[in-house]
Amino acid sequence: MPSTKLSRRRILRASPIALIGIAGCLSQPRSSGPSTNSSGRSPTTGTTHTESNDDDEPSVRAIDVADFVLYPLAGTHPHVYSRAHTQYIIVRQTTPKSIDTVRNRLALTLDEEPLPLAERQPVPWKHDTVDLAFAVPKTETFERGRIVFKHSELRPLSESTISRLNNPPVFELSNISASPSEIQAGKKETATIQFDLANTGDGRGTFGASLKGNFVSGSNTVTATLDSGARREISASTEIVGKDEEATIRLDWGSDEWSTGISVVEAAELTESSPETPSS
Structure with a gap:
């Protein structure tokens, strides 16, 4: 008979278990339906970014609200990252700047409070954009938010994004x-x-x-x-x-x-x- 190993983070019992799982939903645009994907995509397929004028602002392509971040485990394999009671705002940007430059200069605020970057960041070869993930507590509600680059507002968060943050799936x-x-x-x-x-x-x-x-x-x-x-x-x-x-x-x-x-x-x-x- 197979033996079942219990999680070191939480014991799973035979009866239904309620977990604050990881869920995501694209507020701008909406996410795709159910799928199962294989890992191991080569990081060499990403776009190489070269530095431009220091005053050039990135263009925000999409704002995603999700309950997990797909990050490169060991730099190669896409793997799910999430923490209990936490959701994530993922900002996708088109910019010639390096990801390190964008990380240092782009910020996201909710009710004028800056958010920390998530511990893990999205796989760099998933899109032809520079993607940053910000950690948002599920235990709080918010009225407004905005994306800022070098202290200048790039875009306010839409009402649908704020509503998604305040009504997360479980x-x-x-x-x-x-x-x-x-x-x-x-x-x-x-x-x-x-x-x-x-x-x-x-x-x-x-x-x-x-x-x-x-x-x-x-x-x-x-x-x-x-x-x-x-x-x-x-x-x-x-x-x-x-x-x-x-x-x-x-x-x-x-x-x-x-x-x-x-x-x-x-x-x-x-x-x-x-x-x-x-x-x-």
Whole structure:
């Protein structure tokens, strides 16, 4: 039987568990629907930025409100980052300036209070823009906000963005399971996890998690967009290989994680469990 390892951040029980999950929703523009994407995109596909006139201001292309940041783990693999009770404003800008210059000069304020940059920043090769993520507490409400570059306002936050910040989604995960229950030693297989996902918050949002098996160094990004009050069964797959005593699968959604072990058995153990054919 596979053994389930409990999260070091929070124990997941068999009954439905309410977690302040990670969700996101594009306020400008809206996010895409549910998807499962493979990781490992090369960072060399990003745009190279060269410095321009010091007074040139960046152009804000989009403002996204999300509950997770997709950042480059080990500089290569996209991975979900999130913290409980925290959401993120991601500002996408078109600019010839380097990302370090933009980080030092661009600020975002809510009710005239500056926000800190998130600990992890978006993958630099995801878009042809310079993207910055700012951390926003879910426990507070706001009336107004603005984006500032070198003390000059670039753009005020729209009413829809402020409304999204004040009405975040909240996700509940339950009934998490994985299959198969065992794998033959030395073999490679596709393992599948399933779980029930519900959005009990006030707003539409996107759940995001990283799913990793023991076969490759990267992980798959699992996302699902749910309206407020919606519930859905989510299924996602990853590759595992039969080595050691167990092949571990891990689902990490930033603010918590779940993992389980798939038993590794020898070929002889599989044939012994099959019924013998009677001799004539």
